[in-house]
Amino acid sequence: MKRVLSGMQPSGQLTLGNYIGALKNFTALQHTHDCYFMVVDLHAVTVPQEPKALKEQTEAVAALYIAAGIDPAKSTVFLQSHVHQHAELGWLLTTLTYMGELERMTQFKDKSAGKESVGAGLFTYPSLMAADILLYNADLVPVGDDQKQHLELTRDLAQRFNQRFGDTFTIPEPYIPKLGARIMSLDDASKKMSKSNPNQGSFIALLDPPDVIRKKISRAVTDSGREVKFDPQNKPEVSNLISIYAQCANKSIAEVEALYEGQGYGPFKKDLAEQVVALLQPLQERYRDIRASGELHNILREGAQRASEQAELMLRRTKEKMGFLVL
Ligand code: TYM
Numbered sequence: 001m002k003r004v005l006s007g008m009q010p011s012g013q014l015t016l017g018n019y020i021g022a023l024k025n026f027t028a029l030q031h032t033h034d035c036y037f038m039v040v041d042l043h044a045v046t047v048p049q050e051p052k053a054l055k056e057q058t059e060a061v062a063a064l065y066i067a068a069g070i071d072p073a074k075s076t077v078f079l080q081s082h083v084h085q086h087a088e089l090g091w092l093l094t095t096l097t098y099m100g101e102l103e104r105m106t107q108f109k110d111k112s113a114g115k116e117s118v119g120a121g122l123f124t125y126p127s128l129m130a131a132d133i134l135l136y137n138a139d140l141v142p143v144g145d146d147q148k149q150h151l152e153l154t155r156d157l158a159q160r161f162n163q164r165f166g167d168t169f170t171i172p173e174p175y176i177p178k179l180g181a182r183i184m185s186l187d188d189a190s191k192k193m194s195k196s197n198p199n200q201g202s203f204i205a206l207l208d209p210p211d212v213i214r215k216k217i218s219r220a221v222t223d224s225g226r227e228v229k230f231d232p233q234n235k236p237e238v239s240n241l242i243s244i245y246a247q248c249a250n251k252s253i254a255e256v257e258a259l260y261e262g263q264g265y266g267p268f269k270k271d272l273a274e275q276v277v278a279l280l281q282p283l284q285e286r287y288r289d290i291r292a293s294g295e296l297h298n299i300l301r302e303g304a305q306r307a308s309e310q311a312e313l314m315l316r317r318t319k320e321k322m323g324f325l326v327l
Pocket residue numbers: 005006007008009010017018019020021022023040043128129132133141142143144145146147150180181182183184192193194
């Protein structure tokens with residue numbers, strides 16, 4: 001069985017972009033693959049986090065994984081900080097990573113732009129992400145489009161290591177959906193929908209109440225036309241809303257276009273809001289049940305144990321290959 005690994009940062013509330021670009025695929029892949037899904041809390045602290053909020057968000061992301069349909073009996077669900085081997089392999093891979101490679105990362109450029117002091121962890125972030133993936137010999141990594149560059153670096157690092165020290169790591173493939181790999185902001189279709197955007201109206205959080213979802217969608221920017229047509233170049237805002245509709249309702253773009261032919265944006269947006277509510281309401285109910293059940297810590301404890309066993313095997317192999325004295 002092929003192995004899948006992916007993760008999400010607990011750096012804010014998960015959005016519909018996270019769901020469509022990644023989480024939806026996590027749940028689909030678990031039926032056919034050996035899956036590892038983690039909450040990457042060590043990555044979250046590459047930008048300042050308020051300790052209380054970090055803890056709450058970490059639990060929230062783990063609970064949302066389960067609420068979205070990840071079955072902890074099938075998939076290994078854990079926190080990155082519970083498996084210390086991530087930090088250790090992250091360091092080893094940092095020593096193999098070139099400054100130039102890290103300087104080229106667009107996520108680093110975006111997150112550091114205009115800041116006076118930038119933490120070194122934000123710069124070396126991709127080496128830790130490579131460690132996350134290579135520790136489990138993952139074949140497939142389901143992510144949104146914005147992680148493509150990090151995945152390419154992971155592949156380069158795995159190849160570099162294998163060439164220098166002998167065959168050790170599997171070269172992972174990205175698993176990026178054809179549709180919905182880049183959901184854009186509701187207020188500006190040139191920016192991706194992001195949980196760290198200070199404008200709450202720019203994203204739909206998975207835990208937004210139905211009325212908030214309706215309000216955000218009714219206020220979403222469109223254009224001065226009235227045709228519900230998928231044309232990302234000329235109609236980026238409407239095309240983004242059509243993508244969201246198609247992904248939430250499990251319809252094709254053409255089906256969505258056909259449904260609203262000649263109807264204008266009003267009915268389209270109204271129905272879109274109901275589609276999103278219909279998708280998220282049951283998820284939110286399961287989320288509340290999981291948080292109330294007190295089961296989450298047990299799931300994470302068990303997940304960490306399973307993940308640690310695998311991670312320790314790979315870390316020992318890596319250290320031996322590099323010439324560390326492993327006793
Ligand atoms: P993060 O936490 O920013 O996002 C989690 C996942 O959601 C996807 N995503 C989107 N997809 C479509 N449209 C959007 N607007 C959108 N916003 C986010 C992301 O592509 C991602 O798949 N570096 C990673 C976390 C990470 C990781 C890993 C992922 C750390 N180690 C190992 C895979 C494997 C990140 O910051 O994702």
